[in-house]
Amino acid sequence: MNHRNGEDLTKERILDTAEILFAQKGYQAVSVREITSAAECNLAAVNYHFGNKENLYLEVFRSRWVPRAQCLQEGFRKYLASQESLSESAVVRALAKAFVDGPLSDDERLRHSQLMTREMTQPTKAFEHVAEQVIQPFFREVLERLSSVSSDKVGEEEMLLNIFSIFAMVLHFNFARVAVSRLTGRKYDPSFRAQLVEQITQFSLRGLGGGKMEE
Amino acid sequence: MNHRNGEDLTKERILDTAEILFAQKGYQAVSVREITSAAECNLAAVNYHFGNKENLYLEVFRSRWVPRAQCLQEGFRKYLASQESLSESAVVRALAKAFVDGPLSDDERLRHSQLMTREMTQPTKAFEHVAEQVIQPFFREVLERLSSVSSDKVGEEEMLLNIFSIFAMVLHFNFARVAVSRLTGRKYDPSFRAQLVEQITQFSLRGLGGGKMEE
DNA sequence: GTGTGTATAAAACGATCGTTTGAATGTCAA
DNA sequence: TTGACATTCAAACGATCGTTTTATACACAC
CATH class of the missing domain: 1.10.357.10 (Tetracycline Repressor, domain 2)
Known part of the structure; x- marks a missing residue:
């Protein structure tokens, strides 16, 4: 399943960071690199956990x-x-x-x-x-x-x-x-x-x- | 000075088009190519008439x-x-x-x-x-x-x-x-x-x- | 230990971005 | 007609974009 700790902490951290940045700057003005950099995770994590950038945005609203x-x-x-x-x-x-x-x-x-x-x-x-x-x-x-x-x-x-x-x-x-x-x-x-x-x-x-x- | 007609019509057309697009989509979501394409002029016209994209945005507000x-x-x-x-x-x-x-x-x-x-x-x-x-x-x-x-x-x-x-x-x-x-x-x-x-x-x-x- | 599945990592992909270049075009004064 | 100037154009620049690939590290069932 998951690693013992850090479970899906990365996923949660990305959501938190993405929400802040999307709210501040808007969807287009925020890059995936900016999000992953602020969330202190790898660039590919967004696509791994959410498929793509748009899906991450929708997930921010849902969750x-x-x-x-x-x-x-x-x-x-x-x-x-x-x-x-x-x-x-x-x-x-x-x-x-x-x-x-x-x-x-x-x-x-x-x-x-x-x-x-x-x-x-x-x-x-x-x-x-x-x-x-x-x-x-x-x-x-x-x-x-x-x-x-x-x-x-x-x-x-x-x-x-x-x-x-x-x-x-x-x-x-x-x-x-x-x-x-x-x-x-x-x-x-x-x-x-x-x-x-x-x-x-x-x-x-x-x-x-x-x-x-x-x- | 300028060509007889088409004087600075290009400049005006860019401003009109840019305003519509900036209002609809926001600054970051609009590309210079999108503006010049809709305004039916050359890509370089924006930089020629306004210096850069940001200046065009400011000029939209001014004019x-x-x-x-x-x-x-x-x-x-x-x-x-x-x-x-x-x-x-x-x-x-x-x-x-x-x-x-x-x-x-x-x-x-x-x-x-x-x-x-x-x-x-x-x-x-x-x-x-x-x-x-x-x-x-x-x-x-x-x-x-x-x-x-x-x-x-x-x-x-x-x-x-x-x-x-x-x-x-x-x-x-x-x-x-x-x-x-x-x-x-x-x-x-x-x-x-x-x-x-x-x-x-x-x-x-x-x-x-x-x-x-x-x- | 071995295999399986999950999560992270570095590197590269093609596409698109804003901007620059240099030549071509046309207009007007001399 | 010539030179100067303003404008347009195609092409390319380096940078950054979202996304994919490939490899690695780790936990767990067997």
């Missing part, structure tokens, strides 16, 4: 991105369950908190957003996979949670666009850090992140038009 | 992206000037209209968002240029317009984050078309775009918390 997305979603549900009420406010706050200040480390969150953004602007085979398996189900979940507690009658399509708007902010404040930091003069420290959660939550809550407003 | 950004901003001001009042509502609607359904063609808008998004996730020398020359001034303009008509007292930083939130939606609904179309089942036809303008406008207006709401 790294998807689990992390599920971790985010679990964080969302955990936080929501800890609230006393499942109000619209609680749902939105849980959403913002999970994606901006949630269970993941800051680096992980950045990588996650970067990979997602790349697939949205330039979809590969990976997008098909994650859209069906992860994104679409989660969107429907949020949609149903919000619809069931929404004070005003809102069509499904309109509610979907609302959720998109919230996700737009969540993603934007993650992947556009350079621009946000540059224009606000703020670093992404815990203090600023907490402020962002508040910003997204309040803006979204008002945006949803729940409760206090009349049509 | 194509920046003017288009200014066109967008002018569209924003024109639409705003045509309104009877410079209310918060008018400012937000002008913003959404300019960027989602504004003076640019649909293709141009897509290219614009794609190039911008690439620079935000992976800034190059081009970002320094456009951030100082275009984005920062426009942000300040919107900030001042909104601050002067805002009904409630809001700190500058908070207002800046509000504007970021609006831009997040505007950019998102442009560059994430694939995902939006996939999850909503809608194509980006004029009807849907008009609906998006309404969505962004209404959501943002409520999000800003202007007028009807109490703190």
